[in-house]
Amino acid sequence: MRSNFFRIAFRKFWKQKASTFTKLFSLIVGIVSLFYIGVYIFHETSYDRFHRNYNNIYKLNTAIISPTGNLSLGLSATPLGPYLQTVVPEIKKFVRINKEYGSHALRYQDQLFSETENIYYADPDFFALFNFDFLRGNPDEALIGPNKVVITERMAQKYMGSLDAVNKTINYDDKVFTVTAVLKDLPSNSHLQFDFLVSMDTFMAKSDPNATQNWTWCPMNTYLLINENARPGSLEQSLKNIPAYLEETEAGDRYVASIEPLKGLHFSDPKLGELGTKGKISDLYVLLGIGIMILLLAVSNFINLSTAQFSFQHKEVFVKKTVGATRSAIFSQFFNETVLLSSLATVLALFVILASSGVYGDFLGYNLDLSWMYKPLAILGLILIPMALSLLGGIFPAFKYSKIAEVSGTNIAKRKQYLIDTRSALVAFQFLITSGLIIGALLIYSQMKYLNDKDLGMDIAQRIVLEYGPNSGIGNSFETLKEELGQIPGIETVSFSSHVPGQIPNGVSTGIYGLNGHNSNGEINVNLVDYDFIKDYGLEIIAGRDFRRGEADRTSALILNESAVKAFGFQNPEDILGASFEQWGGDGKVIGVVKDFNYLSLHQKVGLLSLKIWPDQFMKISMRINPLEFENTLEQLASKWTSLYPQIPFNYYFVDDNFRAQYNKDQQFASIINGFTLVSICIGILGLIAYATFWCGRRRKELSIRKVLGATTGLLTWRLYSGFSIPVLSGFVLAIPLAYYLGKQWLQGFAYQVELQWYFFIIPLGILLVFTWLAVGVQTLRVVSSNPVDNLKEE
């Protein structure tokens, strides 16, 4: 490179400040966006890969084929793991994990803590399958014997205030647990997320021995470690020959066990009872697409602006040619300038990334690990990124410039025309992307709003849930507690249940024997509730009656939802009234039918549901609280609770928050899309302004002539604007089918979808045209209001 290349290049960048800024800004934003999208995608695809046995771990699933429909469980029966290990030699080890749902009270010395959904029971071989880092204790012995618990670093800090937790004891369920090991906090890309890992012997000791030998009760997430060279085929054969699953159950259910590799588990179809959150591979494709689009936007800004400077720079090329510059010399000069600018953008982008990674990490809800950026491979990337960008954005203009060096003056006009066409196409392309993204963002926004606003068939506002967990003994005396709580002013309703809306109730096999002789079996969900639940949640009884107070309806009265009635093969809700049922070893009569309500997210259709009174199983108290006295009421409630149950932490949440939490992943995805859409709009608009400047500059002479000949300002402005709108409009028109198709695809993920409205397409058009108008308008006024003589003198 020439000695003075840098000096002159920087001088040139400085002189064309606006254009240099736009180019740099677009590239930086493009790089940063793509980087963050890359980090997200990388995180999503890195799930569980850190286990050394990643490729050899399989998970057992169970499908229940039932007359009322099929259930697909990510769970398996307790004896299945041990059985398979005895019949399939390829299985080296197995681990069963049982998760404790709901909130639980734990005590260390005299401190009381409440833990929610972070307690797992696991077999001793857990750490032989899965690799988590140990800070204290021995992985081989940590889970042997009852009442042993492994905790994470943050729990050791929370409970004991130090990492030296081994051999200290935690009280849980009136038992004393000994801490055997402390783990480093689990990586965010692990589908297993726990803070307490309790030995499986503990679970077995507290469970009914018959239950742990039950083949139709599926409480376990079972993982198998298979020989490296084993073919899963033979294992699958064994799964088909499980003696307990060869025949249908009495209720007519058929159980089918299957395996699924840990590899890809994060993206497979969600199944009931699975651990961890699931990802959607299609979301990643959408994001990757957006990332590439943003980068293309940035690069096309680059090309557009570079070639727009043609009018100024063709003189430079011409002069250089007369003093002997060859075509390759001119090509390399322009190309090197691009390389320089892209390198600058890459370095600046790095600073932006380093400065903003914390914010982005907070948004995603996990710590971004950027340590890999200091490794040699990443540094190689740092060199390659500017080169790749330069190739994308630099080759074309550099080639065009060098081409001028070959042609004589007479041909330059033709070349210019060609470049203008290329630029118009690029502008159209940019608007294709930008309008597509705006339409997409609008669609996602409307769908999210629709999910929040849709009538769920129940009333969940202003309600809090107090969760006291199982094994507390509260259930059987719930009526006393109900009365006590009801006396607190500000509490309007009190009802007990095993689950509240937004939580998946248990699935159980149920038999229905109709009065008209129609009998039917099937697997349906059951929520165990008290006699006020239906009333308090605003559910509507459409046939029969609600539960009544007193002993009569306890466990022997069943209320079904409409969907369940249909699934059992009854035409009208009235037909099922009075039918006998068998469920969970109990029986009784169907007394009513409740109108379908969305007790789970709108991703899925309303499931089959039955409601039954069973105080023993109650774990939650739903209370509607007068919003005007909320703080006060909560205070009284808390003090009452602590005085009644000092051993159970006062632990509450809002029903509607809990319900909406089901859309957290969607909401996050929507925010990401919206964020990047905004970014791409910015880049698009910047490019538009720059292009408008060029476009108007080029028409200076034409406009001046028209003005001299008597055209008014309005006419001139319209002329510029209408000509400029063509690429904008054509980009937009091309975006419509694309956005429509992709939007429909995305909506497929929801059982309840917002209708595509005409204004999804018209609003983006309006936004784009307004911005075009502003960008062009300012430039136009500048040209139109200038003295035509100045412009005509120029050439």
Place this chain on the structure above:
Amino acid sequence: MMLLQLNNLFKWVQSGGQRIFLLKDINLDVEEGEFISIMGPSGSGKSTLLNVIGMLDNFDEGEYHFLGESVHNLKEKYRANLYKEYIGFVFQSYHLLDDLTVKENLEMPLLYKKFKASERKAMVADMLDRFNIVGKKDLFPVQLSGGQQQLVGIARALISNPKLLLADEPTGNLNSQQGEEIMDLFKQLNNEGVTIIQVTHSEKNAAYGSRIINLLDGRMI
């Protein structure tokens, strides 16, 4: 000694199915040391002829010999080498690069000829000295008067010691006093042995030359 020779040279463009001749049957011999003025009304082909001689423009028919080389048979690359070596250009509107200082403008042609940095420095210093513009070496073109800019333009054309200097209306943008100074400089250069071909409208400037070629509608008359 013969510097260049044009034999039956034609140049045309196609317009609406018709050939419009820009140059028609040009025959011209130029000896080394000549000072030739090309004259003629607007559109007569003066600048086109100058560009063809300077090898910036192609022609469609005829022969062009430059220092014994047949330019019409040469490939682009050799042709570029030829004019890089032997020809310098001066333009009516100077064509200095606005982003470069006087010194850098002068240095530019040398960059394309692979001189060493020290050699370039010496040659630039020499040229600044010769044209009395040492004090202006770090200024940008916009900071100079028209006459000074043209002086830099000529200095740039001469820095690599061309045999032939081509000037397209070199005084066209200058006032009469500046113009006279430039023409005196040309005369002096010619006396030092540089062959000059200039395009001009002015009888007075043409009179500096040793020979006048008149063009009308692309033909020599």
